[in-house]
Amino acid sequence: xxxxxxxxxTASNGLTAQSTGREVRQAARSGRxxxxxxxxAREQVQANLAILxxxxxxxxxxxCQRNPKPCPLLAVSEPGQYLLDELGEDLxxxxxVPRYRVWQHGELVAEPxxxxxxxxxxxxxxxxxxxxSFEHGLLAAGIxxxxxxxxxxxxxxxxxxxxxxxxxxxxxxxxxxxPMKAADAIRAVQITARVPEVHGxxxxxxxxxLIGIGNLARPDYGxxxxxxxxxxxxxxxxxxxxxxxxxxxxxxxxxxxxxxxxLVTDRLNRHLGLG
Amino acid sequence: xxxxxxxxxTASNGLTAQSTGREVRQAARSGRxxxxxxxxAREQVQANLAILxxxxxxxxxxxCQRNPKPCPLLAVSEPGQYLLDELGEDLxxxxxVPRYRVWQHGELVAEPxxxxxxxxxxxxxxxxxxxxSFEHGLLAAGIxxxxxxxxxxxxxxxxxxxxxxxxxxxxxxxxxxxPMKAADAIRAVQITARVPEVHGxxxxxxxxxLIGIGNLARPDYGxxxxxxxxxxxxxxxxxxxxxxxxxxxxxxxxxxxxxxxxLVTDRLNRHLGLG
Numbered sequence: 001x002x003x004x005x006x007x008x009x010t011a012s013n014g015l016t017a018q019s020t021g022r023e024v025r026q027a028a029r030s031g032r033x034x035x036x037x038x039x040x041a042r043e044q045v046q047a048n049l050a051i052l053x054x055x056x057x058x059x060x061x062x063x064c065q066r067n068p069k070p071c072p073l074l075a076v077s078e079p080g081q082y083l084l085d086e087l088g089e090d091l092x093x094x095x096x097v098p099r100y101r102v103w104q105h106g107e108l109v110a111e112p113x114x115x116x117x118x119x120x121x122x123x124x125x126x127x128x129x130x131x132x133s134f135e136h137g138l139l140a141a142g143i144x145x146x147x148x149x150x151x152x153x154x155x156x157x158x159x160x161x162x163x164x165x166x167x168x169x170x171x172x173x174x175x176x177x178x179p180m181k182a183a184d185a186i187r188a189v190q191i192t193a194r195v196p197e198v199h200g201x202x203x204x205x206x207x208x209x210l211i212g213i214g215n216l217a218r219p220d221y222g223x224x225x226x227x228x229x230x231x232x233x234x235x236x237x238x239x240x241x242x243x244x245x246x247x248x249x250x251x252x253x254x255x256x257x258x259x260x261x262x263l264v265t266d267r268l269n270r271h272l273g274l275g
Numbered sequence: 276x277x278x279x280x281x282x283x284x285t286a287s288n289g290l291t292a293q294s295t296g297r298e299v300r301q302a303a304r305s306g307r308x309x310x311x312x313x314x315x316a317r318e319q320v321q322a323n324l325a326i327l328x329x330x331x332x333x334x335x336x337x338x339c340q341r342n343p344k345p346c347p348l349l350a351v352s353e354p355g356q357y358l359l360d361e362l363g364e365d366l367x368x369x370x371x372v373p374r375y376r377v378w379q380h381g382e383l384v385a386e387p388x389x390x391x392x393x394x395x396x397x398x399x400x401x402x403x404x405x406x407x408s409f410e411h412g413l414l415a416a417g418i419x420x421x422x423x424x425x426x427x428x429x430x431x432x433x434x435x436x437x438x439x440x441x442x443x444x445x446x447x448x449x450x451x452x453x454p455m456k457a458a459d460a461i462r463a464v465q466i467t468a469r470v471p472e473v474h475g476x477x478x479x480x481x482x483x484x485l486i487g488i489g490n491l492a493r494p495d496y497g498x499x500x501x502x503x504x505x506x507x508x509x510x511x512x513x514x515x516x517x518x519x520x521x522x523x524x525x526x527x528x529x530x531x532x533x534x535x536x537x538l539v540t541d542r543l544n545r546h547l548g549l550g
Binding site for chain 2: 182183185186187189190193201202203204205206207210230232
């Protein structure tokens with residue numbers, strides 16, 4: 001699974017990088033948008049989504065609190081609450097994401113574009129920060145991102161770094177990797193350290209074997225990109241981590257967004273301290 | 276030359292890590308202290324010193340302005356001014372540094388403990404930030420520094436990174452190197468980025484060959500320390516850079532501090548944003 005899929009162009013139905021969060025959500029709600037949100041509403045914060053029954057919500061909330069770098073919480077709903085004013089005007093979590101994934105006991109059972117038939121009064125929504133936001137900041141600072149240049153999805157890897165468990169949720173930290181020259185890596189540390197809401201500073205750089213990654217050319221999620229001889233691989237905690245923990249926990253019922261089909265909020269990346 | 280020499284214990288004449296800047300300066304002035312200042316007055320900012328004739332001061336000032344990472348200016352005097360209230364109470368630059376070096380046409384001609392017989396009305400004093408300050412911050416953050424643990428001087432290297440020249444001042448950037456695990460290197464970037472007054476963020480990490488360093492085991496200044504397999508070498512711009520540029524320019528007359536015998540000011544490291 002891949003919450004922050006590629007930056008590839010999206011069939012836009014009039015939507016652009018300058019669209020507002022509300023315009024993107026309305027397009028998703030009306031069925032005009034069922035594709036990726038990458039490249040749309042670039043000023044706005046996009047979020048990873050996890051929707052769990054209230055019986056598991058306490059455990060998952062503790063899991064996020066104990067692992068803030070992979071699981072930076074932007075918002076948590078009340079049980080059954082589907083209007084999330086905190087994240088955006090007229091935001092209905094049942095309809096405003098372009099595509100969802102519905103899971104039962106860890107198996108994918110549906111990929112709907114609307115949740116109304118699946119909604120339950122005990123569902124709690126978690127919105128988690130996404131690396132789209134800090135990539136925006138890195139690009140604004142003039143730091144090239146190879147996967148963006150090549151229209152690929154970012155490369156992601158399971159590590160040997162254990163998350164801190166809570167209830168049934170546990171498993172390895174998943175990281176995303178971006179190759180950079182050392183001077184850019186140093187600047188990227190400074191830029192992303194300012195935004196703990198979207199994974200914060202890298203958790204590793206240099207030798208991948210030190211965090212249990214055997215082969216950079218074989219990512220566990222996403223697409224491989226080349227690391228040039230004058231570059232270092234730089235690793236950030238990744239929003240796939242909580243999805244991986246959910247997959248491990250195999251809850252009787254849960255919902256996530258489909259990879260790359262993010263919740264677009266009204267929050268502004270620049271309010272996170274990004275350009 | 277080495278402006279920030281080892282952290283080895285100093286014959287203290289009652290001076291300690293808790294001494295004030297003024298106490299250290301008074302001991303230097305009275306002759307009770309002619310040794311290193313490392314480990315003394317740890318709360319206070321220590322500075323590299325360069326004293327040049329006014330005829331060269333404009334060029335050197337531009338050199339510092341153009342190369343702020345190796346040459347972070349803390350203060351510049353008026354020509355002939357030897358009382359530097361800006362840096363400390365009752366601070367007399369002619370007597371308050373434990374040991375000086377006097378240079379003529381690039382040759383060392385004296386290592387006095389007092390400058391009064393060398394003083395001229397056209398001399399301009401430059402005080403430059405020193406890595407003692409940020410090492411204080413790194414240690415306070417729990418980041419071990421191997422050269423400190425081993426009582427050695429930090430390892431320093433000439434690089435293939437050119438400084439931006441000004442008048443006769445030019446030459447390669449000199450860097451200091453500290454080996455760290457990646458997670459500590461990432462924290463060290465964040466900590467030192469906050470203190471541009473004392474060299475700021477690293478300028479490189481990882482492969483030394485990329486900045487023209489052939490062999491880490493053979494530093495150009497200071498003492499080699501081992502880099503373990505799970506560590507990266509992390510490189511900071513170093514205050515030896517301006518001394519190296521002065522040595523290249525071979526001015527008819529100039530004065531520096533003797534390596535490790537720093538000017539101890541009244542400024543507090545914690546006022547730089549360091550713990």
